[in-house]
Amino acid sequence: MAALEVRDLQTHFFTREGVVRAVDGVSFSVDRGQTLGIVGESGCGKSVTALSIMGLIPKPPAKIVGGEVQWEGRELTTLSERQLEDVRGHEIAMIFQDPMTSLNPTLTIGTQIKETLRRHLDISKDAARKRAIELLDEVGIPKPESRLDDYPHRLSGGMRQRAMIAIAISCNPELLIADEPTTALDVTVQAQVLDLLEELQASHEMAMILITHDMGVIAESADDVVVMYAGQIVEQAPVQELFDHPEHPYTEALLGALPQIDDASGRNQRLTAIRGRPPDLIDPPKACRFAARCPHASSGDSCATHMPELREIRPGHFVRSQHPASERAGKRVEVTA
Amino acid sequence: MATPARSAAEHAPLVVSPTAETMAGAPIRQRNLWQDAWFRYIRNRAAVAAGVVFLIVLAYCLIFPLVSPYDPYDVEFSDARQNPSLAHPLGTDAFGRDLLTRTALGGRVSIGIGFAATLVILAIGVAYGSISGFIGGHLDNAMMRALDALYGLPYLPFAIITLAILGNAGFWTMVIALSIASWLTTARIVRGQMITLKENDYIRAARSVGARWHRILLRHLLPNTLGVLVIAVFLELPGVILGEAFLSFIGLGISPPEASWGSMAQEGYKNYRVFPLLIVIPSVAIATLILCANFIADGLRDALDPRTRET
């Protein structure tokens, strides 16, 4: 059985304007040693999914209204806040996009690591200090002994994110959720942080959920990919399969919209823009949520009246569309396993 | 360096037309900023209640003397110091004047001085603060140090001295006395707002099209401080009303037969043991108004604060 199994998760926001179905029936699982990438544009529900797993959604207005989050055989959605606190930071850890706001500016790096250690593990102050130095060393912060007493603002963005990672892995979590961990960083630093996460995942045998808007980051670090759109999973596949044979029109469009750095046509590249914008998640139509923007939907289709099911189009490759690439007229894709 | 040779043939569409692809659609939100603020405000129950009470008090002060059967100035010693009755719901004062009517009259003066002084405070504060914040540099530095020095002056003694110099205490002398040392905080708020706003790209955009300084100040910066100014009105108002009450109470303010809540309290103070109503009524009126203004300011801050505006 998978370490984490999310089944039909539904998280809604109860606002003045109506009920926002931020996450609307999301299912996936992650195993130890595996990285699941969740990719999608802003507002697609990827971050809310992560926060729902951690029990960190703002209540109110948000509420998990359905589904299960099975963690090592335990159901997380029904745990009390106290029980969740024991899981968070200990078994499941999370790192966020902005290392500036996720570290407390008034406490030293060392204090913040030691705090987490002593909260979850029964160790002495000296042992915690020793462990903190080891952790900073492990995440590649030079001269860890002296860094221990530094305040977050003394570190660069990349170093701060490394410190965040040190805190996250301090109690040897079995699952690490990284929500846009490199979005605020420069490319060279981003590459280093992704490399670091990969190394740590291997050495700690963690499961990892990597949330990003960047297909490049997915290609670099994920084993399996979930593509989210308007609160739902629209496509799910192993990373190579997804990039080789994207099935959902949205995934295709996302890949087409990316500027290619190694495209010889250079300045003459024409990017595929997706017309329109995602639907309102208050009372979304009972139809394919991508239908209005889909280049393959035509007026006579059932797209406008039926929500397509997430179906397995090839072993391990799921898609939610009436018009997956391999089933379009005049196009058959031969796939070898 | 070679000229980039780019012929038309290299490019696909040469004419940009609003096709379905580029036309990206309608607005996502349908309310303007003030409507938005309004919705946020009415969700704050304390602020709404305070606003309603404030309006009722205001309406009472403005309208009641017009419809009251009693003249607030008519002395009738036979009616002096009556307890509340059907004829006089709040009783009468030492000169037999109907207190319900007289309190409304006092309220007119108190609230009138309050708003007038607040507006003067805002005018001076906005002028000082926006010059300081907008021009910046050495001038800003000098103006802020001057402000620090003025902060050293205690507000009430300063008002008392002003009244002594101006002589007779009428409506406008009170307004001047109350605003002359109270605009400092507003100036500082406006300056801070200016400095923050100046960093916005839309100011840079205006400069890059060659907009002159007065356009940037009047069209971009000041309209964007409006929210802060509305809050400032209700933040300054309690202090000014209290100041007026205090000055009148110690006998420096409005003099009889005119009345303000402060001067009414002063009259009542002389006989508070035998007839406490005379001091209780104006005091309760002052306290109610100040409490309301504070709650309103609080609600407005939540509704209009630029930090929460984009969420």
Next chain:
Amino acid sequence: MHAVDGVSFDILNGETLGLVGESGSGKSTTGYCILQLMRPNSGSVRFEGVELTELKGESLRRMRRRMQIVFQDPYSSLDPRMTVGNIVAEPLIVHSVSNRKERRARVRELLDTVGFDPSFTNRYPHEFSGGQRQRIGIARALALSPDLIVCDEPVSALDVSIQAQILNLLKDLQDQFGLTYLFIAHDLSVVRTMSDRIAVMNDGKIVEIGDAQYVYSHPREEYTRALLKAVPIPDPRKMKERKQERRQLQKSLADG
């Protein structure tokens, strides 16, 4: 403090010069200095032979008509208290171009050109999404028919699909109106698809400048090479190779 130190380059008429660098490299400062939104301490900025750093008052104002800017943040770049129509009309008003009626027609035409529905001119900017706001900003920049537009990270705050719309739009506008762009961005792939020539900035200096194709395929400088190696590309197979190369490069940097 030198944010920018001894930067020299030319932009040719009708071309796009991409200015790429990481945060703090001084690329935005360079853009501001060109537009005289910031006055450089020393050095010279010449536009068609005219020395901009010496221009003052009315002559500078006249020159501003020919150079415009598109900003990164679609939220802070539009005055929240002005309607869309007034925002786009502002350059015309400032330079007293045409009367009210002509101005209104021009605003509609501009909005139409950038793919923004002109019937929404009386709305306020916060009612629109980031991509729509960026179109408003572009319409404003086009209002005075400038020759040079400095694009300061115009798509880095946008989602990928919207980013593609805006990049395509900028290219179309360039072809239609013969614009010259200084395209400032941190994203090397974006700069690649927009630029004829590319300048790489680091620590306030230009470390490498040249034909876009050439700089990307044959980077001369170590810094450019490291930057290019770090860019994630949406292809897992190529990423594996790049990761190997990157580690070797790091090792050689550490050893050397």
